Amino acid sequence: EDQVTQSPEALRLQEGESSSLNCSYTVSGLRGLFWYRQDPGKGPEFLFTLYSAGEEKEKERLKATLTKKESFLHITAPKPEDSATYLCAVCALSKSSGSARQLTFGSGTQLTVLP
Amino acid sequence: DAGVTQSPTHLIKTRGQQVTLRCSPKSGHDTVSWYQQALGQGPQFIFQYYEEEERQRGNFPDRFSGHQFPNYSSELNVNALLLGDSALYLCASSPGLATTDTQYFGPGTRLTVL
Numbered sequence: 001e002d003q004v005t006q007s008p009e010a011l012r013l014q015e016g017e018s019s020s021l022n023c024s025y026t027v028s029g030l031r032g033l034f035w036y037r038q039d040p041g042k043g044p045e046f047l048f049t050l051y052s053a054g055e056e057k058e059k060e061r062l063k064a065t066l067t068k069k070e071s072f073l074h075i076t077a078p079k080p081e082d083s084a085t086y087l088c089a090v091c092a093l094s095k096s097s098g099s100a101r102q103l104t105f106g107s108g109t110q111l112t113v114l115p
Numbered sequence: 116d117a118g119v120t121q122s123p124t125h126l127i128k129t130r131g132q133q134v135t136l137r138c139s140p141k142s143g144h145d146t147v148s149w150y151q152q153a154l155g156q157g158p159q160f161i162f163q164y165y166e167e168e169e170r171q172r173g174n175f176p177d178r179f180s181g182h183q184f185p186n187y188s189s190e191l192n193v194n195a196l197l198l199g200d201s202a203l204y205l206c207a208s209s210p211g212l213a214t215t216d217t218q219y220f221g222p223g224t225r226l227t228v229l
Contacts, residue, residue: 043205043220087157102171105157
């Protein structure tokens, strides 16, 4: 069974204080790892897709990296508007159907950036 | 370009009732997936529709059913509502069944069961 574990559950940072969020996964046949941002009461907003170990992607103050067992979301000099829950999800090949489009999510990291 | 849209935004029902939620995918997308998100948890996969057929299903009872229309829009139906069905229901769309396609989410429907 695919498993995704995110840590920490919650993180409070001062504005400008850089940090990293962790997503560790156990899956057979990884086809993609996804990072989403979710604001309270809203749907997840797509940030990054990573496909293979060693891959990195950047967007503004965010940088996502991928190894064979985990992914990191690095936040550089965060601002209060970066406060949100960050969700990690994996997409793996379904053994029964031969294809897979379901995502398995972690529980998220709730990030609060204080001014 | 319109993104994924869902209706209604909020819904309040009582135990035992039935509910229908609606989703219109992002333009150019033909695959729709539904997820349930309980408070403080990540979304959980309910099922996926492509070419008007259910292609995959998560660990949800038969009370949860769906439909996809020729215009790719979709409905989620839940029968015999339980208190535990209270959650944010999310619809996501993607262009086809390729495993590496990114899924884009709608704003969700908040269902409260009393």
